[in-house]
Structure formats: C-alpha cells, structure tokens
Amino acid sequence: MNPPFRRVLVVVLDGVGVGALPDAAAYxxxxxxxxxxxxxxxxxxxxxNFERFGLGRLVPAAGLVSGEGLAACGRMAEKAAGKDSTAGHWELMGVTLEQPLPTYPQGFPEEIISAFTAATGLAVLGNRAASGTDIIRDLGEEHLRSGLPIIYTSSDSVFQIAAHEEVIPVEKLYDLCRKARELLNPFRVGRVIARPFTGRDAAGFRRTAGRHDFSLPPIAPTLLDRLQQAGVPVVGIGKIGDLFAGRGLDESLTTASNADGMAATLECLERVDNGLIIVNLVDFDMLWGHRLDVSGFADGLAAVDAWLPQLTARLRSDDLLLITADHGCDPTTPGTDHSREYVPLLAWFPGLRPDIDLGTRAGFADVAATVGEALGCTCPAGRSFLPELKAGRV
Structure with a gap:
C-alpha cells in the first residue's frame, strides 16, 4: 500500500518554547x-503567517492573535530527562532518554582533563561552567599568549573547546574535538563543541561560524535509521547531522545561519522528490536565546514568518509540513541556559481543513510516529496524530 505522503518536511525552531512544563521549577x-x-x-x-497557521492559539499575544488557523495546532511535553538539543532532537525522532546525560556544573573532573591532556599534549584553560562569550572575553588574551585551548561547559551535557583561529586553526580544533569525543564516549557526554573565535583583545573577540558539534551517537535506532534502512531518503539541514552523529542521513547540509538554512530548505525541495527533510534553525538558540538578545530573537521570528509563504508555495499535495522546537531558550529569564518548556506543534498540507486541535501531546516522539506512518515506515515510539490530519483532508 502506498504511504499517505511522499515527502515530509520537519522544521525545528531551535529554542522556541511555548511555556514552562509542569516540572520546570526543578530545572x-x-x-x-x-x-x-x-x-x-x-x-x-x-x-x-504564524498567526494564519494558528500559533496564537498556543500563545495569544499582541502580534500573534488567536483565531482559526490554517494548520493543525498543538503543543508537546518533553518526556526525556533534560532540556538540551540532543535529548530534544532524539525524542523528536523516537528515542527518549530515560536518564539525563551527565552535566558538570563544577567543571570536568581531573580524570577527564588528564585524559584530554594525554590525548592532545595540551594543558587547558578554564574548565568551568560559563557563557561562551564570557569565558572567551575572560580567558581569550591568556589563550593568545599561551596557545592553550579554553575548555568550558554549561547546564547541558557539553564539553566545549574554544580557540582563536590564528592560534589553533579550525581543522586542528576539530581534530582536538574528535579526540575529546572518543575519550568522552564512555562518560556519555552529549556533545563536544568546537567554538572558534577571532579578534585581538577582550573587547573584539567574536565567535565565528566555524562551530561544529561532535555528538554522542543515539543510544537506540532513531526514525532516521529506520527510514534509511527502508530505503526512504533522509536529508538533514543545519546541525541535524551533528546531533545524530551523521547516523541515518543520506545527505547532510551544514548551514551558517537561519537564512542559510531557509535557503537550503527551498533548494532541497526543488530536487528531493520523496522522503524526509529535517531542518534545524539554530540562531534562536545560539545567537539570541543564550545571549539574552530579545530584539535579535524577535527579528529572527519575523524572518521565518516572512519565509513561510515561500515555503508553502513549494509544497505539493502529497507533502506534509511539521513545525516544532526542541526546548525553550527564554532570553528574558535569569541565566543564559535552555529552559524546560512545551514546544509548538504545527502541521499543514495543501487541502487541510482549518482549525484542527492536536491538543497537548505526551511526548516529542509523536512526531516520529507521525512521520513514520506518513512515509510508510513503522516507528515503535510515540502516538501518531496522522489520523487527525487525514480526517481533516478536504
């Protein structure tokens, strides 16, 4: 039997949460x-355009009025323990972490730092939890003098290595990250992140677009793996390839910004005839949420909103569009970390009856179940909302 859709596009607005989860206080x-x-x-x-899609039903506010929406609309609670991109994306694709990946709020233990030094021949600076921009400002000049990498972490399960591009060239920085990734696998640290920067002094240091994530491979087969094994093409855009350690992807397109990711998505729709296209738009998290930049965040939302008509104009009658997120990253709350929130769920295809309520879903894996059913591939996790969508076809 032919699957009900030929292509599915999943767009993840990284960090765009829509309200605190019941257990948010614990985080x-x-x-x-x-x-x-x-x-x-x-x-x-x-x-x-988000208003026309019905997003105002989740967050009624000036600029996003509630009313009948063209898309099916709901929200999802995260089942996984944690609030990071790895846990969020894995759950979206059907693998839910029952135990959180380890974090190191006091810095990494001597066992890990000694192993890194032995593997790379380099001592380290920093080794503490910090904002990336703050620690580069604080230790960047010492790094220029010493040539030693800056190691830091956050509330997420991350081992981050910052280095000036003229002191440790980007490819060498990536090699350091690969060595760190190998030694950190037994510790189940979620991501090793390369953080290159430029500038001559603390006032002028700036992180560059050379960031690269080296992720722990998913702990179980994801929907991406299952689709690939079934011969269904899978394309990842943005940091999708990083978050899934390259697994389950036939093609991985890296991007430098939201604008780059949106352009790559439109290009991909022109040439990829069937399968899953999953896109991460990272700037909400990386540039604006963590840096508490409300105006940048607002401008980013406006840019994606303006892009939506271009996107829907390229979708066929056998395409399904899902728009969601992986966690929150509220730029108005104290601290610079992610926030544990519900995420939006918008679903649309040409000919969908307006104003379908998808309710509050018990887990992100409902996306995996729905995408799998839409493309004719069974996913054992989550509860598909495809029946509600098919009932709304006019």
Whole structure:
C-alpha cells in the first residue's frame, strides 16, 4: 500500500518554547515562556503567517492573535530527562532518554582533563561552567599568549573547546574535538563543541561560524535509521547531522545561519522528490536565546514568518509540513541556559481543513510516529496524530 505522503518536511525552531512544563521549577525554569516573553518585549513584532497557521492559539499575544488557523495546532511535553538539543532532537525522532546525560556544573573532573591532556599534549584553560562569550572575553588574551585551548561547559551535557583561529586553526580544533569525543564516549557526554573565535583583545573577540558539534551517537535506532534502512531518503539541514552523529542521513547540509538554512530548505525541495527533510534553525538558540538578545530573537521570528509563504508555495499535495522546537531558550529569564518548556506543534498540507486541535501531546516522539506512518515506515515510539490530519483532508 502506498504511504499517505511522499515527502515530509520537519522544521525545528531551535529554542522556541511555548511555556514552562509542569516540572520546570526543578530545572530552575519556573515561569519560562520563550515565545510569549519575546512577543511581550517586542511591541512592534507582527507574525501574520504564524498567526494564519494558528500559533496564537498556543500563545495569544499582541502580534500573534488567536483565531482559526490554517494548520493543525498543538503543543508537546518533553518526556526525556533534560532540556538540551540532543535529548530534544532524539525524542523528536523516537528515542527518549530515560536518564539525563551527565552535566558538570563544577567543571570536568581531573580524570577527564588528564585524559584530554594525554590525548592532545595540551594543558587547558578554564574548565568551568560559563557563557561562551564570557569565558572567551575572560580567558581569550591568556589563550593568545599561551596557545592553550579554553575548555568550558554549561547546564547541558557539553564539553566545549574554544580557540582563536590564528592560534589553533579550525581543522586542528576539530581534530582536538574528535579526540575529546572518543575519550568522552564512555562518560556519555552529549556533545563536544568546537567554538572558534577571532579578534585581538577582550573587547573584539567574536565567535565565528566555524562551530561544529561532535555528538554522542543515539543510544537506540532513531526514525532516521529506520527510514534509511527502508530505503526512504533522509536529508538533514543545519546541525541535524551533528546531533545524530551523521547516523541515518543520506545527505547532510551544514548551514551558517537561519537564512542559510531557509535557503537550503527551498533548494532541497526543488530536487528531493520523496522522503524526509529535517531542518534545524539554530540562531534562536545560539545567537539570541543564550545571549539574552530579545530584539535579535524577535527579528529572527519575523524572518521565518516572512519565509513561510515561500515555503508553502513549494509544497505539493502529497507533502506534509511539521513545525516544532526542541526546548525553550527564554532570553528574558535569569541565566543564559535552555529552559524546560512545551514546544509548538504545527502541521499543514495543501487541502487541510482549518482549525484542527492536536491538543497537548505526551511526548516529542509523536512526531516520529507521525512521520513514520506518513512515509510508510513503522516507528515503535510515540502516538501518531496522522489520523487527525487525514480526517481533516478536504
């Protein structure tokens, strides 16, 4: 039997949460609501296309009025323990972490640092939890003098290595990250992240687009693996390849920005005839959420909103579009870390009846179940909402 859709496009708005989860206080995130707070702090922001899709039903606010929406709309609670991109994306593709990946709020133990030094021949600077921009400002000049890499972490399960591009060239930095990834696998650290930067002094240091994530491979087969094994093409755009350690992807397209990711998506739709295209738009998290940049976040939302008509114009009657997120990253709350929030769920295809309520889903894996069913590939995790969508076909 032919699957009900020939192509599925999943767009992940990295960090665009829509309200604190019931257990958010345990993560220090009581009261977080990324989208609502950005809208409240941005009185001139208007999101007319997201409004037409019905997103205002989740976050009714000025600039996003509630009303009948063209898309099916709901929200999803995260089952996985944690609030990071790895756990969020894995759960979206059907693998839910029952135990959180380890974090190191006091810095990495001597066992790990000694192993890194032995593997690379380099001592380290830093080794503490910090904002990336702050630690580069604080230790960048010492790094220029000593040539030693800056090691730091966050509330996520990450081992980050910052280095000036003229001191440790980007390819050498990536090699250091590969060595760190190998030694950290037994510790189940989620990601090793290369953080290259440039500049001559603390006032001028700037991180570059050379960031690269070296992820722990998924702990079980994801929907991406299952689709690939079934011969269904899978394309990842943005940091998807990093988050899944390259697994389950027939093609991985890296991007430098949201704009780059949106352009790559439109190009991909022109040449990829069937299968899954999954896109991560990272700037909400990386550039604006972590840096508490409300105005940048608002501008980014407006840019994606303006892109939506271009996107839907390229979708065929046998295409399914899903728009969601992986966690929150509220730029208005104390601290610079992710926030544990519900994520939006918008589903649309040409000919969908307006105003379908998908409710509050019990886990992100409902996306995997739906995508799998839509493309004719069984996914054992989650509960598909494809029946609600098919019932809404006119």
């Amino acid at each position: 220090g995130d009581a009261g977080a609501n990324t989208l609502l707070h950005v809208l409240q702090r941005s009185p001139s922001l208007r999101l007319p």
